Amino acid sequence: MDDLKKLQLIFQTLSDYNRLGIIRFICERESSVGEIVKATKLSQPLVSHHLRVLKENGILETKRNGPFIFYYIRDKRILDAINLFQELFKNSDIKDRTSSKFCSGWIISNHNNKTKEDRQ
Amino acid sequence: MDDLKKLQLIFQTLSDYNRLGIIRFICERESSVGEIVKATKLSQPLVSHHLRVLKENGILETKRNGPFIFYYIRDKRILDAINLFQELFKNSDIKDRTSSKFCSGWIISNHNNKTKEDRQ
DNA sequence: CATCCATATAAAAGGTTGTTTATATAAATA
DNA sequence: TATTTATATAAACAACCTTTTATATGGATG
Known part of the structure; x- marks a missing residue:
């Protein structure tokens, strides 16, 4: 596939508010669909749809x-890349230049996708 | 503005094939609209439209x-961030794992947006 | 094996966005 | 100032994407 086309698909996948919210929630620890539904307050079919898009495009x-x-998250470095964009555009508004990260848990994450003990 | 909303706008801006093509062309050296039209083979109004979107969203x-x-390019580090995504998803296809960068000129760029002598 | 819970899928509606076509602005020049 | 060149804007249309509603799948348990 064309390099540009591949990039376009990645950015398209990340260009949805609810999908970014899902990623931010999941990045702390892997989550079941039900947990994500509760956390995001989105409908279950909508969450399932977005999860499918995120999976099909190599994010999850x-x-x-x-x-x-x-x-x-398939590769925790994806969070680093998202964080980088957030840093770059942090000052595009005048106010609010807090250095909050997209995912606060990403720094101490082990970056090798080890999964925690099973949760119900 | 909401952090997530800001991120969403950035990714939305980058999620168009033609806009990525324009960025890749411009990143070598600043360009006039006519030069971009010639290089991309897109219509002039279409190029103008995409340039407006890229400018309004802080890319150009x-x-x-x-x-x-x-x-x-407003901030050459944006190219670094795009390159990072390209690296991360390079192996999502089996074949073709060449290490071509999104913008080949970005490494030696001075990262302070100095403009070259005027061109016609 | 029937029922319940968790998740996925399908179809339809609505809004958003990319593209085209046509026209307007703005600077340069004769 | 009239004309040409460079770029921007506006309106209209089609295509796509998000969301909702309804239904299906699939595992667990009685």
Whole structure:
């Protein structure tokens, strides 16, 4: 696939408010669909749809545990890249130049996608 | 503005194939609209439209020189961030793992947006 | 095996965005 | 000032994407 086309798909995947919210929630720890629905207050089908888009485009991966399906960030460096954009555009508004990161947990994450003990 | 909303706008701005093509062309050296039209083979109004979107969202800035308007990357680190995404998703296809960068000129660029001598 | 819970899928509606076509502005020049 | 060149703007249309509503799948448990 064309380099430009690949980049376009990545950015398109990240260009949705709700998907970014899902990523930010998941980046702390892998989560089941139900947990994401509760956290984001979006409808279950809508969350499922966005999760599919994120998975199909290489942002997330899944792991089944009984009836639950856990989603997690495929490569934690994706969070670094998102953080980089946030840093670059932090001062595009005059006010609010707090240095809050997109995902506060990303620095201490081990960057090798180890999964925690199973949660229900 | 909401952090997530700001990120969403950045990614939305970058999620268009033609806009990425324009950025890649401009990143070598600032260019007039006519030069971009020639290089991308897009219509002039379409190029003008995309340039406006890129400018309004903080990717590009402009400089007038007579009847010509030159567009250039506001902050060269934006190219680094785009390159980072390209690196991260380089191996999502099996074949083609060449290490071509989004913008080949970005490493030696001075990162302070100095403009070259005027071109017609 | 029937029921319940968790998640996925499909179809339809609505809004947003990219593109084209046509026209306007603005600077330079004769 | 009339004309040419460079760029911007506006309106209209089509295509795409998000969201909702409704339904299906699939595992667990009684």
